[in-house]
Amino acid sequence: MGNKRKKYYILTAVFTVVFFLCMAFILIRFTELARDYVPRSLSYRKESIELEEQMYGPEHLFYSLYFQDNYEEAFDSCWDFADAYLAYRMGRIAENKAPYAEKIQTYLESAPGGMREKEAQNYLKELLEDNQKAAE
């Protein structure tokens, strides 16, 4: 085989190997990027928060919203409930529970119904009972 032909065959082989190495590298990086992005995608977080609410109850919404960076408009109703939940938790330790009960009452006026409304009603009932006991 002539030297020139040999040189060209070697070059072809080198180009092919380098090409496949580059494509493999890009594929790995793409896969890593996708794997990193999927749990941060809006649809994944929405499904995840709904699942957590079904498994652990609406009271878990507050932590899910804050720790999973769920700030988008899609989570508006979750944030509304989280405000009511926080008012309940703060109301439990406060001496004057009336302002916190008012916040929960405000939430209930436009509550969507279902588990969240029921839970908020329980919060309000508990705070009002505690307020009454404290007054007595």
Place this chain on the structure above:
Amino acid sequence: MKCISCGADFAGDQLQCPYCRAVNEQALKLAKEVQAYDAAYEKKRGELLKNGESQVLKHLVVRLGIVFLVIVILSFACFFVMNYRFSRHSKYQVTGSRLEKNKELIGRYLEEKDYLRAYTLASTTDPTQEHFQYYPEYAADLADIYTYSLVLMGVLQSMDEMDEGDNYTSLTDSGVTCANIFYTSGSSSQVKDDLTREVDALLKNYYRLTDEEIASLKALEPGKQFTLEGSADVERITKERMEAYFGK
């Protein structure tokens, strides 16, 4: 043709006269010339084939190289675009109209007193995270919300532990530090005032600090030890107070 030896007629391409076997010089010369021509032709043909093959290989290698290079460059370009759009610490969310929209939302959340949501939006979209370099007008408020959230989460976690009957956490040194950083941040705004009331309420209602103790925490200088009832064991004292108050 006629034989020069015997004069007989025979075909011009024969090398010998068929009658007297005299050599046909003309035909022999022609045959030698044809042989030489054939040899030169074969040699040239061989060289041309070799060169042609080299040329084809050369073109193949160059074009293959160009195709591979274009594909690799396009793939890298796609990857960089996707990385810019989707990577965790990308500047995508803080460029152009997206930055303006985010600022508008943060402003709105702060006005509506949705402080944690404003902080979540800012820290998620800003690649500098807690430094808030892309939201400088809100940086002080967002930093206050962050330290407030640390105090709040400490209280909520402790309340959860208390509800579950676990050994719950009282006011630790890190809780004191967070509260002190919050109080001494130096900022002043409606947000800071609202959050100060919240932190005061947490320290008073949950950790059972008195108004004077909260005031001394606010006035505490950096590096100084916070004490309760003359003791530096703040965790133990607040635990006793919490047990006495909550009965748990």
